Amino acid sequence: MPFLEVLQVAxxxxxxxxxxxxxxxxxxxxxxxxxxxxxLVMGDFHTGLLIGAxxxxxxxxxxPVGGHVPKDATLxxxxxxxxxxxxxxxxxxxxxxxxxWVFLWVGxxxxxxAVLDRWVRQxxxxxxxxxxxxxxxxxxxxxxxxxxxGVFYLYYFCVTLAVLWLSAGALRSAYGLLSHGLLPGLRLxxxxxxxxxxxxxxxxxxxxxxxxxxxxxxAVSVGVFLGFGLDGTVPLAALLMAAVPAVFVEERLRSx
Amino acid sequence: xxxxxxxxxxxxxxxYENFQGVGFGYALMPLLKQDEAQTAPVxxxxxxxxxxxxxxxxxxxxxxxxxxxxxxxxxxxQGSVEDVENFKSSLTGAFGALGDSFVWGGVRPLLGLxxxxxxxVSESVAPLVYLICYNGVVLWLRVAGVRNGYAFGADLIQYxxxxxxxxxxxxxxxxxxxxxGALLPLWALQVRPEVPVFFAxxxxxxxxxxxxxxxxxxxxxxxxxxxxxxxxxxxxxAQTGWxxx
Numbered sequence: 001m002p003f004l005e006v007l008q009v010a011x012x013x014x015x016x017x018x019x020x021x022x023x024x025x026x027x028x029x030x031x032x033x034x035x036x037x038x039x040l041v042m043g044d045f046h047t048g049l050l051i052g053a054x055x056x057x058x059x060x061x062x063x064p065v066g067g068h069v070p071k072d073a074t075l076x077x078x079x080x081x082x083x084x085x086x087x088x089x090x091x092x093x094x095x096x097x098x099x100x101w102v103f104l105w106v107g108x109x110x111x112x113x114a115v116l117d118r119w120v121r122q123x124x125x126x127x128x129x130x131x132x133x134x135x136x137x138x139x140x141x142x143x144x145x146x147x148x149x150g151v152f153y154l155y156y157f158c159v160t161l162a163v164l165w166l167s168a169g170a171l172r173s174a175y176g177l178l179s180h181g182l183l184p185g186l187r188l189x190x191x192x193x194x195x196x197x198x199x200x201x202x203x204x205x206x207x208x209x210x211x212x213x214x215x216x217x218x219a220v221s222v223g224v225f226l227g228f229g230l231d232g233t234v235p236l237a238a239l240l241m242a243a244v245p246a247v248f249v250e251e252r253l254r255s256x
Numbered sequence: 257x258x259x260x261x262x263x264x265x266x267x268x269x270x271x272y273e274n275f276q277g278v279g280f281g282y283a284l285m286p287l288l289k290q291d292e293a294q295t296a297p298v299x300x301x302x303x304x305x306x307x308x309x310x311x312x313x314x315x316x317x318x319x320x321x322x323x324x325x326x327x328x329x330x331x332x333x334q335g336s337v338e339d340v341e342n343f344k345s346s347l348t349g350a351f352g353a354l355g356d357s358f359v360w361g362g363v364r365p366l367l368g369l370x371x372x373x374x375x376x377v378s379e380s381v382a383p384l385v386y387l388i389c390y391n392g393v394v395l396w397l398r399v400a401g402v403r404n405g406y407a408f409g410a411d412l413i414q415y416x417x418x419x420x421x422x423x424x425x426x427x428x429x430x431x432x433x434x435x436x437g438a439l440l441p442l443w444a445l446q447v448r449p450e451v452p453v454f455f456a457x458x459x460x461x462x463x464x465x466x467x468x469x470x471x472x473x474x475x476x477x478x479x480x481x482x483x484x485x486x487x488x489x490x491x492x493x494a495q496t497g498w499x500x501x
Binding site: 021022023024025026027028030032033036037045046049052053056057060061096097104107118121122123124125127128131132138141142144145146147148149152181182183184185186187188189191192193194195196198199200201202203204205206207209210213214215216217218219220221222225226229230231232233235236239243244246247248250251 | 264265267268269270271272273277278279281282285286302303306313314361364365369370371372374375376377378379380382383386387390391394423426427429430431432433434436437438439440441442443445446447449458459461462463465466468469470472473474479482483486487489490491492493494495499500501
């Protein structure tokens with residue numbers, strides 16, 4: 001990847017990362033938003049959205065409950081989209097097998113990234129002393145908060161810069177060494193990734209009629225999408241019109 | 257509105273010692289300053305609120321509003337510092353758990369699923385619609401939270417009962433499970449919409465894999481092993497020619 005492109009993505013990653021860690025939590029940092037943004041900047045919104053959709057479904061698994069910090073979906077989305085688009089071996093839209101390859105590499109990076117994330121948050125304890133510093137109290141607290149914003153920005157900027165700059169070339173070379181016979185399997189793997197997120201979500205959802213809801217959703221979905229096709233929002237609206245009353249009717253039945 | 261605005265920074269100095277403590281002090285400070293002329297020194301009050309604080313970021317506004325009300329009560333001689341401390345510490349855990357279940361466990365996955373479905377049928381607007389819907393919900397939590405936190409003060413838990421988040425979580429769980437079921441055929445269909453047999457095969461495969469991975473997840477099989485097994489299955493199926501790409 002050209003250094004200027006790496007720099008551009010790293011600067012953007014810092015901003016998107018702030019949303020996850022330090023400011024707002026507007027969910028610009030969710031894969032379904034972050035990856036298309038990176039895609040847009042790199043000239044391929046469609047592939048960015050595809051990557052965002054797969055990662056969004058995969059990351060149905062992580063919940064930031066209490067002090068627990070789940071693996072970083074934002075960093076994964078930014079790195080996967082940037083590497084898939086910026087270091088793609090072919091011309092035009094990247095092959096799905098290549099995106100799956102990038103996903104596997106980024107997945108391996110998530111554990112070291114989680115260690116680094118924890119380390120940064122531990123080091124952030126110095127901000128408590130900054131906030132309690134003598135002098136103008138309001139200003140010292142504001143200084144601590146803005147320093148925290150700066151730390152988190154730098155974290156995303158540096159990690160993105162380092163990973164993209166150091167691994168793009170090697171990743172592409174390693175992909176070139178793969179046997180062509182493995183590529184169809186990688187393509188299929190890419191479309192099966194969501195199964196891991198969905199399965200994890202199901203383990204967390206306890207609902208007395210959960211299975212019934214899931215089966216009903218699948219049945220209605222097969223009907224409307226095979227009937228109406230995939231284009232347009234009509235089938236989705238039809239799906240919602242079936243789902244919302246079902247939820248209320250079930251609740252009424254339960255209370256009777 | 258100032259508290260809502262400053263509340264956006266509640267996690268800016270997040271750390272493992274006092275979690276959102278610095279951010280909470282930052283959000284509270286300008287509101288305390290209004291009383292600076294006639295009350296106890298602001299630093300003393302604010303220093304108390306730089307202590308450990310950890311709750312769901314969207315629910316913090318409610319506690320912020322309640323604490324502000326109690327601090328104002330202190331100025332006029334009602335209550336004690338211990339009351340404020342107890343109020344804060346007793347609510348952070350409960351509000352955190354409720355907020356995590358409602359937002360992280362309910363709103364976010366549900367809207368994430370719907371955004372992916374929208375991306376399949378009408379791609380360009382999906383991220384925008386997701387952001388609008390999500391922020392519509394959390395803006396309500398943030399703005400109404402601060403306002404009602406202040407209005408209810410020590411009786412904040414009563415307000416929580418009136419909005420009945422538990423019922424909303426229950427409904428969202430039902431809706432999420434419906435959407436999970438609806439997603440799988442849609443996901444299978446979008447891969448190769450022109451080949452019905454492929455759709456049927458991939459849908460069946462997805463359902464089977466979700467079931468097996470659900471079992472694995474319940475037994476605590478590590479994610480790396482799950483991913484490796486999935487990769488192996490993909491390679492085997494592709495090599496046998498059942499799913500040719």
